[in-house]
Structure formats: structure tokens, C-alpha cells
Amino acid sequence: MIYVSRQEHFNAAHKLYNPSWTEERNKEVFGPCANTNWHGHNYDLIVTVKGQPDPETGFVIDLKQLSTLIREHIVDQVDHKNLNLDVPFMKDQLASTENLVVAFWQILVREIPKISGAQLHCIKLYETPRNFVEYYGE
Numbered sequence: 361m362i363y364v365s366r367q368e369h370f371n372a373a374h375k376l377y378n379p380s381w382t383e384e385r386n387k388e389v390f391g392p393c394a395n396t397n398w399h400g401h402n403y404d405l406i407v408t409v410k411g412q413p414d415p416e417t418g419f420v421i422d423l424k425q426l427s428t429l430i431r432e433h434i435v436d437q438v439d440h441k442n443l444n445l446d447v448p449f450m451k452d453q454l455a456s457t458e459n460l461v462v463a464f465w466q467i468l469v470r471e472i473p474k475i476s477g478a479q480l481h482c483i484k485l486y487e488t489p490r491n492f493v494e495y496y497g498e
């Protein structure tokens with residue numbers, strides 16, 4: 361099995377805020393991440409697919425096609441957006457990195473089979489250079 365990855369980038373605003381809690385509780389749990397008027401991140405998104413190379417191309421997946429797919433279905437939906445307000449697939453969800461990777465998975469697992477026989481293996485999302493989340497669909 362061969363694992364092939366593509367990295368994309370976006371920036372977005374959000375706040376971590378549970379609407380069923382008081383302002384005080386949100387500040388206590390999420391600290392500055394609950395700031396009323398939002399804060400931003402430069403996110404790095406790494407999508408890994410797995411499969412066998414096609415004998416005619418040598419590719420598990422054409423990385424140009426994978427990039428286009430990620431941009432159309434994910435990056436264009438979130439880049440320069442407010443994750444709490446502007447992104448339909450994050451509606452009514454806490455805009456944590458964990459919830460983002462699960463939402464991205466649900467989109468990509470549906471879209472990748474339309475361009476390739478490769479299987480989605482992992483989505484890794486860096487919220488900051490030091491904080492990142494990985495999801496394997498389990």
C-alpha cells in the first residue's frame with residue numbers, strides 16, 4: 361500500500377464558544393479562544409490517500425486532481441471565512457479542529473471516489489504550527 365499526501369492552506373476566523381453555557385463558563389473553559397469578536401488561524405490541511413500505483417501512470421492518484429478537489433470542496437468553503445458564521449457544514453457545531461477534520465472527512469470520503477480508485481486514509485489539520493489533529497475515519 362502506498363500513501364500519497366497533498367498539503368493545502370487556508371486562513372479563517374472562529375471562536376470556541378458553547379452557546380448553552382454562560383459567557384463566564386465559556387471564558388473559563390476556552391480562555392482567549394472564546395473572545396467575543398473572534399480570532400484567526402492560518403490552517404494547514406494535509407490529506408493522505410492510499411492505494412496502488414496505476415501501471416499506466418505510476419500514480420496512486422493524480423496530485424493535481426486531488427489538489428483541485430480539496431480546493432473546490434474544502435478550501436473555497438472555508439478560506440477567509442468565519443467558521444462559526446459563514447460555513448454551512450459547520451453550522452451548529454463547535455468550531456474546534458477536531459470537528460473540522462470530521463466535517464472535512466465526510467466531504468472528501470464522498471468526493472475522492474469520483475476522481476480515483478484511491479481511498480481516503482487520513483486528514484491532518486494544523487490549527488497552529490504546534491496544535492494539530494489527525495483523523496482516520498474511525
Ligand SMILES: Nc1nc2c(c(=O)[nH]1)N=C([C@H](O)[C@H](O)COP(=O)(O)OP(=O)(O)OP(=O)(O)O)CN2
Pocket residue numbers: 376393399455456457458487488489490491
Ligand atoms: N483540542 C483542542 N484544543 C484547542 C483547540 C482545538 O481546536 N482543539 N483550539 C484552541 C484555540 O483555537 C486556540 O486559538 C489555539 O491557539 P493557542 O493555544 O494560542 O496555540 P498556539 O500553538 O498558537 O500557542 P502556544 O503558545 O504554543 O500555546 C485551543 N485548544
